[in-house]
Amino acid sequence: MKPLPRWADIVLMPLINIALAFVIVGIIVAVIGVDPGKALKLLVVGALGSSESIGYTLYYATNFIFTGLAVAVAFHAGLFNIGGEGQAYIGGLGCGLAILALDRYLPAWAMIPVAVAAAALFGAAWAAVPAWLQAWRGSHIVITTIMFNFVASALMVYLLVNVLIAPGSMTPQSRNFAASGKLPQVHELLDRLGFQVAPSALNLSIVLAIACCFLAWVFLWHTPWGYALRTMGHNPDAAIYAGTNLRRMTMLAMCLSGALAGFVGVNELMGVHQRIVLDFPAGYGFAGIAVSLMGRNHPLGIVLAALLFGALQQGGAELAFDVPTITREMVVVIQGLVILFCGALAHLPRPWLQYLLAPRAEP
Amino acid sequence: MNDAATLVLLTLAATLREATPLVLCAMGGLFSERSGIIDVGLEGKMLMAAFFAAAISAVTGSAWLGIAAAVAAAEVLALLHGFACITHRGNQVVSGVAINILSAGLTVVLGNAWFNRGGQTPALEAPGQRLLPLFFPGAGDNILMYVALASVPLTWWVITRTRFGLRLRAVGEMPLAVDTAGISVPGLRYRAVLLCGLLSGLAGAYLSIAQNAGFGRDMTAGQGFIALAAVIFGKWRPFPAFGACLMFGLLDAVAIRLQGVRVPGIGEVPVQLIQALPYLLTMFLLAGFIGRAIAPKAVGVPYEKEH
Numbered sequence: 001m002k003p004l005p006r007w008a009d010i011v012l013m014p015l016i017n018i019a020l021a022f023v024i025v026g027i028i029v030a031v032i033g034v035d036p037g038k039a040l041k042l043l044v045v046g047a048l049g050s051s052e053s054i055g056y057t058l059y060y061a062t063n064f065i066f067t068g069l070a071v072a073v074a075f076h077a078g079l080f081n082i083g084g085e086g087q088a089y090i091g092g093l094g095c096g097l098a099i100l101a102l103d104r105y106l107p108a109w110a111m112i113p114v115a116v117a118a119a120a121l122f123g124a125a126w127a128a129v130p131a132w133l134q135a136w137r138g139s140h141i142v143i144t145t146i147m148f149n150f151v152a153s154a155l156m157v158y159l160l161v162n163v164l165i166a167p168g169s170m171t172p173q174s175r176n177f178a179a180s181g182k183l184p185q186v187h188e189l190l191d192r193l194g195f196q197v198a199p200s201a202l203n204l205s206i207v208l209a210i211a212c213c214f215l216a217w218v219f220l221w222h223t224p225w226g227y228a229l230r231t232m233g234h235n236p237d238a239a240i241y242a243g244t245n246l247r248r249m250t251m252l253a254m255c256l257s258g259a260l261a262g263f264v265g266v267n268e269l270m271g272v273h274q275r276i277v278l279d280f281p282a283g284y285g286f287a288g289i290a291v292s293l294m295g296r297n298h299p300l301g302i303v304l305a306a307l308l309f310g311a312l313q314q315g316g317a318e319l320a321f322d323v324p325t326i327t328r329e330m331v332v333v334i335q336g337l338v339i340l341f342c343g344a345l346a347h348l349p350r351p352w353l354q355y356l357l358a359p360r361a362e363p
Numbered sequence: 364m365n366d367a368a369t370l371v372l373l374t375l376a377a378t379l380r381e382a383t384p385l386v387l388c389a390m391g392g393l394f395s396e397r398s399g400i401i402d403v404g405l406e407g408k409m410l411m412a413a414f415f416a417a418a419i420s421a422v423t424g425s426a427w428l429g430i431a432a433a434v435a436a437a438e439v440l441a442l443l444h445g446f447a448c449i450t451h452r453g454n455q456v457v458s459g460v461a462i463n464i465l466s467a468g469l470t471v472v473l474g475n476a477w478f479n480r481g482g483q484t485p486a487l488e489a490p491g492q493r494l495l496p497l498f499f500p501g502a503g504d505n506i507l508m509y510v511a512l513a514s515v516p517l518t519w520w521v522i523t524r525t526r527f528g529l530r531l532r533a534v535g536e537m538p539l540a541v542d543t544a545g546i547s548v549p550g551l552r553y554r555a556v557l558l559c560g561l562l563s564g565l566a567g568a569y570l571s572i573a574q575n576a577g578f579g580r581d582m583t584a585g586q587g588f589i590a591l592a593a594v595i596f597g598k599w600r601p602f603p604a605f606g607a608c609l610m611f612g613l614l615d616a617v618a619i620r621l622q623g624v625r626v627p628g629i630g631e632v633p634v635q636l637i638q639a640l641p642y643l644l645t646m647f648l649l650a651g652f653i654g655r656a657i658a659p660k661a662v663g664v665p666y667e668k669e670h
Contacts, residue, residue: 028469032476080456082403139649140658142456143595146403147642150585154639162633286464289457327475327482332468336461344447344458 004353014294014342016349021337028333032325039319039326046318047311053318055187055200061303061310062202062267065209067288068306069216070260072297076220077253078233083130083145084261085285086152087123091262092269093156094122096276099181099269100164100174111180116208116266123262124255126152131254135247141254149285160278174276183270203271205263212260213299219256229253261285283332290335293343309335374616376502380574382612384409384566386511388590389597389604390518391562396599397522398555399535399661403459404444405563406587407466412437412567414470417484417578418477420492429492429572434564440466441560442553449552452665463587471580482580487572494573507569514562519601531555535659538666548666563587592645599659611641 004013026036047057067084074081081087098118103111130144160172167175186202220226232239232249239246268280291309295301316331341348388405395402412433420429440462447453447461471482478484487493494505522528530551534541538548570586571578589611597604618637625631 028472032473082456082460133646133650137650139646139651142401142403143591143649144646146588147592147646150588150642151639154635158633158635161635283464286460289460290464293457324479325476327471329468329471329475329482332464333472334468336463336465336468339457339464340443340447340461344453344455344461345451346453347451 004350004357008353008357010296012353013346013349014296016353017341017346018294018338020345020348021334021341024337024341025330025334029326029330034323034325039323042319042322043312043315045315046322047315050198052198052200053314055198055202056317057307057310057314058186058206059200059202059267059271059310060313061306062206062209063264063284064287064291064306064309065213065302066260066263066267067284068291068295068302069212069288069299070257070285071288071292072295072299072302073216073220073229073260074253074257075292075297076226076233077229077249078236079131079134079250079253079257080142081127081145081254081257081261082142082289083127083148083258083285084288085281085283086145086149087126087258087261088264088281088285089149089152089156090126091119091123091258092265092276092280093159094125094262095119095265096164096174096177096269097122099177100276103178103181106180108180108182112183112270115181115270116263119262119265120259121262123258123260123265125258127254127258127261128251131251135250156278160276164276166275172278177270177274181270182274183266185271201272203267205267205271208263208266210303212263213303216260217299225252261288283335287335290339290342293346294338374613374620376499376504377616377619378609378613379508380503380612381615382608383508383511384569384574384586385590385593385608385611386605387507387514387562387566387569388587389593389608390514390601391559391566392591392594393518393522393597393599393601393604394531394555394562395559396594396662397535397659398531398552399538399659399664399666400444400448400552400556401455401459401663402444402556402559403456403591404440404462404587405459405559405590406583406585407459407463408437408440408560408563409567409570409587410463410470410581410583411440411466412564413571413582414466414474414484414567414578416568417487417571418474420487420572421478421485421577424489424491426492426494426572430565430568433568433571434561437564437567438557438560441556441563445553445556448665449549449556452667455663455665467581470578474578474580484571484578487576492572493576494569503574505569505573507565507573510565511569515601515605522601527551527554532659535661538661542666542668548668552666566590589641592641595658596645596648598657614638614640 029036029039046053048054070084071081095115095118098115130141130148133139133144134141164174165172183203187197187199190197228244229249232244232246236246264281264284269276291302291305295305312331312334317328320326320328388409392402392405415436416429416433419432420426444458444462447458448455474482474484494507496504498504530541530546534548534551542548570582593604593607593611596607614637618634621632622634
């Protein structure tokens with residue numbers, strides 16, 4: 001069989017895979033007794049129907065960009081980081097601890113960069129342990145990153161219940177951040193510029209997310225380190241031959257990946273919750289795998305996939321609100337199916353396409 | 364003295380109760396991994412099985428139909444995993460992750476649509492809807508606990524003493540050799556994946572209709588991953604994996620008992636630390652600090668037949 005033309009490989013195959021996933025979603029929606037067409041309409045309106053819903057869509061997309069990039073950077077190095085969930089959690093811890101320690105002394109312009117750096121540092125540190133175990137001790141990174149998700153979750157419950165809990169509070173959460181630990185909301189900024197936009201959770205993290213996309217692109221395709229990292233992912237032997245230190249490259253890739261995942265904490269805690277809370281990563285780390293697979297591990301593709309997932313998250317919430325038989329977990333089902341069809345079954349349509357697109361002999 | 368004996372017995376019974384789903388799941392994972400198929404999706408299969416067991420038992424009033432439904436649901440996911448990894452040579456970890464996420468979502472979506480209780484199934488109260496203890500009412504020794512205990516020597520026997528087991532191990536170490544001998548690699552791997560589905564299905568049924576009286580969202584809470592850790596901890600061998608399950612079960616039982624208790628000399632032991640211990644211990648093992656865990660050689664590598 002001949003290989004597919006490039007456009008079919010990059011554009012057509014992913015679209016067919018997503019379409020297959022959504023056909024299954026449509027069947028599930030029909031099975032539980034809701035008209036799929038009506039559900040789709042409610043979902044689209046819920047995601048894009050007003051400036052408020054667009055704001056929320058972009059806010060969710062911010063998280064998906066961070067975790068999608070995190071998976072992609074590790075993936076280019078041939079490493080499968082399933083620990084985004086835990087890295088986001090611990091990244092948020094770092095960001096929150098920095099703010100709790102310093103928010104009374106620093107003004108916002110100094111507090112925000114420190115907190116963002118702390119999120120990156122803690123996320124990177126949480127990814128560094130599995131990376132070190134893989135590079136020096138040979139344990140498999142898939143298993144260790146999974147285990148670290150659970151360890152992170154146990155650690156955060158312990159810290160919030162026993163150490164960080166606000167005095168007098170019944171729920172396990174820290175005290176509120178002071179004003180300097182708050183990221184400006186986009187609707188406030190637009191308001192100052194004279195544009196009236198409905199308030200939403202969208203905050204300046206989205207600028208950080210776009211910057212991360214650009215920097216990841218520059219790093220991966222336009223620096224010697226990125227080149228070495230991708231070489232390692234394609235062919236470790238060639239990378240060794242070219243003089244790359246695979247151990248250090250593993251550390252670098254995983255630390256970058258963990259730092260990116262850690263920024264979810266910035267968006268969630270500094271942008272929305274204003275305190276350290278339980279379970280804020282809420283599956284974004286796992287969804288990052290779907291985002292990265294769908295975006296073909298490229299920053300531009302990841303932005304597009306993250307927008308789709310953000311729209312699904314927001315539209316799904318509205319849909320669940322309007323149609324009581326559908327719950328928000330419908331979005332989780334869609335994520336699972338996208339991972340299945342864009343990841344594990346990615347080559348399902350290939351034989352059909354090869355048959356359809358093969359140049360026919362003239363009769 | 365009598366008190367101490369009672370305490371030991373109670374802890375032992377609790378350990379067995381906590382270990383039963385881990386043992387079933389671990390034996391399933393062992394079949395899959397020994398054949399060369401990584402199974403990160405144990406958690407998802409168990410969750411889906413737990414949901415269908417409780418749902419069908421609640422609707423029909425029969426725990427046995429619930430078990431059948433649980434096994435069927437887990438087998439569907441196992442076949443999906445096989446279809447993606449064996450037939451289409453997809454990434455086994457990605458497929459497992461997809462199955463986990465799909466199950467986490469689908470159980471709540473279906474549960475909410477069918478029972479309207481926010482993803483929970485109705486409580487199983489009628490006598491036939493649950494599996495009850497057979498001999499010792501206080502110990503919770505229902506039939507699935509004995510199945511779990513029997514599954515360990517059975518798995519050992521199948522893997523080490525039968526022709527199928529020999530071929531299964533061969534296909535996990537060097538599929539080319541098996542193929543050269545004229546035995547179907549996909550055929551063997553599908554059978555392994557189906558055995559895994561059967562056992563993880565029983566584990567799920569145990570959770571929702573034996574240990575508990577109904578399904579709650581995310582009720583597996585990482586036990587599939589602990590079972591996977593036990594497989595690794597037992598170095599992919601049945602009896603050591605069983606030992607690891609018992610140890611993790613004991614940790615669970617102790618964690619429940621120690622909730623809020625002050626231990627003399629140490630103070631209050633954080634329950635979260637005990638809950639994280641299975642993962643931490645497995646990481647220590649994987650890092651080579653406690654012996655060496657060597658996986659089947661061909662695990663995770665799709666087999667491509669030459670044409």
